[in-house]
Amino acid sequence: MVFMLEKQLMQFETFSAFLDMGGYGFYVWLSYGISTALLLTLIFSSIMHHKQVLKNIAKRLQREDKLRQVRQQRKNSQANITTEVTE
């Protein structure tokens, strides 16, 4: 095991000693766990937010394009009354 091999370097001789953290396991792992969870949530939500922003802008552009088309068509159909418009 890696733990046995690096006994000299590592502070803990067994994996359960590593988890126990000299009796402070609960507090140490609580700290590292909550920190990891909070940071991952922040990273994930920031990336999702960026995607959402891109999506919202795309949606707005789509809406504007549609409006422009409707306006163009109305103009065209008014022009059609007098002359045929060929495309």
Next chain:
Amino acid sequence: MWKWLHPYANPEVSYHFTGKILPWLSAIAAILLLIGIVWALAFAPPDYQQGDSFRIFYVHVPAASLSMGIYLGMAIAAFTSLVWQFKLADATAAAMAPVGAVFTAIALITGAAWGKPMWGTWWIWDARLTSELILLFLYLGVIALHNAFEDKNLAGKAAGILTLVGSINLPIIKYSVEWWNTLHQGATLSKLGKPSMSLEMLWPFILCFLGFALLAGVVICIRFRSEILNRNSIRPWVRTLVLAQTPLPTNKSTENN
């Protein structure tokens, strides 16, 4: 002298610039954090007084100093924006607030989890802890103000004033352990010249600190880019950029009609 900086004041240039450096920043942050955390958890020696509970230090102290550092950055950005009407500074400040809030929360929670075994209590209303809690509320207030207005310039102004008024809290946090009697221990590292820490503990700390700082930078970059897009959504360059990423089904609608 400062002319080389001018192109970066352009939202388009800074959007593409941050997009280019983001993968590199993320990779370096991940490597530093991986090495730093493993070193801190398994290889660093236990403290002679606090035993293995000292390993909380490697998260707690970087988070706490970043919570203040990010606030300082946010205050500088807010000042720049208020005085010189520099739009990108507003976007920067808005991007920094949530990141700072998360690091403040981490500092408070890891502090509580360290305080319980060392002091016998999760929380105490002493100067250091209370002022750090106020910092969290300041961050939340700034975030709320940034989201409270449809007009981003107005929101930036309101949030900027709160940020600047709240910056009085920074020296209070920093010197609280000297000005008042407190359970919180004094500075371990910032004694200039001779840090009261052994090198075996200092190295993993430096790696963790740089890793967390870069991670903060990465998230700030991501949020900064979203802010730029939101504030420039009517510009042509945003239009071409969005169209390139999500092609619109415009042809379909013309065929149907």
